[in-house]
Structure formats: C-alpha cells, structure tokens
Amino acid sequence: QVQLVESGGGLVQAGDSLRLACAASGRSFSTDILGWFRQGPGKGRQFVAAINWNSGGTFYADSVKGRFTVSVDRAENTVSLEMKNLKDEDTAEYYCAASNRGYFCTIDGCYAYWGQGTQVTVSS
Numbered sequence: 001q002v003q004l005v006e007s008g009g010g011l012v013q014a015g016d017s018l019r020l021a022c023a024a025s026g027r028s029f030s031t032d033i034l035g036w037f038r039q040g041p042g043k044g045r046q047f048v049a050a051i052n053w054n055s056g057g058t059f060y061a062d063s064v065k066g067r068f069t070v071s072v073d074r075a076e077n078t079v080s081l082e083m084k085n086l087k088d089e090d091t092a093e094y095y096c097a098a099s100n101r102g103y104f105c106t107i108d109g110c111y112a113y114w115g116q117g118t119q120v121t122v123s124s
Contacts, residue, residue: 001026001027002025002026002027002098002113003023003025003115004023004024004096004098004113004115005022005115006020006022006095006115006116006117006118007020007021007118008020008021008118009094009118009119009121010119010121011121012086012120012121012122013123013124014086014088014123014124015085015086016086016122017082017083017084017085017086018083018086018120019080019081019082019083020036020080020081020083020094020096020118020120021079021080021081022034022036022078022079022080022081022096022115023078024077024078024079024096024098025077029053029077030053030054030074031053031054031100031102032099032100033050033051033052033053033098033099033101033102033103033105033110034050034051034053034070034072034096034097034099035047035048035049035050035051035096035097035098035099035105035111036048036050036070036079036081036094036095036097037094037095037097037108037111038090038092038094038095038120039093039095039117040089040092041092043092045108046092047061047106047107047108048060048061048064048068048081048094049061049064049068049070049081050070050099050105050106051070051071051072051079052104053072053074056071056072058070059106061106063089064083067083067085067086068082068083069081069082069084070082079096083120086120086122088122088124089122090120091120091121091122092119092120093117093118093119093120094117094118094119094120095116095117096114096115097111097113097114098111098112098113099111099112100112
C-alpha cells in the first residue's frame with residue numbers, strides 16, 4: 001500500500017531548471033531516508049540525492065552537487081528535487097525511493113519502496 005508518485009518531469013533545454021516532486025503515502029516516513037535515483041538510456045540506476053525525512057539532512061552525488069537541492073515538506077508528505085543548470089547528462093528517468101535502514105545509502109538495494117519514475121529530457 002506504500003506509494004511513491006513522482007511528478008514534474010518534462011522536456012527542457014540545457015541550462016534550464018526543473019522541480020520534481022515525490023508524493024509519499026501508505027506509511028510513516030518519519031524514520032526514513034528518501035532518495036532520488038535516475039536511469040539514463042542504456043545505463044544503470046544511479047544515485048542522485050537523499051534526505052533524512054525527520055532531520056532534513058541531505059546527501060548528494062558529486063555529479064549534481066551544487067546544482068540539485070532535495071527538500072522535504074512533512075506536512076504535505078512530499079519530497080522535492082530542485083534541479084538547476086540542467087545538462088545533457090541529466091537526461092534520465094528519475095525515481096523516488098524510501099529506505100527504512102536509518103542511514104544514508106547510495107545503493108538501490110537499501111531502498112525498499114520505489115515510485116514509477118518521471119522522465120526528464122534535456123536538449124541542447
């Protein structure tokens with residue numbers, strides 16, 4: 001019954017900004033880590049960013065550090081990923097995921113719950 005539903009993807013030009021949202025429901029996420037992963041064409045799933053639902057602490061992949069910001073709105077049960085200065089290499093299907101292991105993890109196996117994904121395409 002746990003659901004993570006991503007939204008906000010679309011087609012943008014290099015240098016543009018985009019905000020993705022992950023609507024979370026079906027459980028208490030108060031002790032969870034909410035992560036964002038992406039998978040480009042012909043590529044494996046790649047860690048992007050994560051946030052501690054309770055504390056708001058964040059962790060980012062080096063490839064997006066300084067450009068992407070992950071945040072949580074606990075009242076709305078929503079996690080957002082603000083993406084700035086988008087590049088061609090950011091083109092991917094973006095997934096929201098939740099981990100109940102209680103610590104930051106960049107491995108997809110740490111995350112028990114996954115959304116369906118939302119496509120981000122960056123053109124130049």
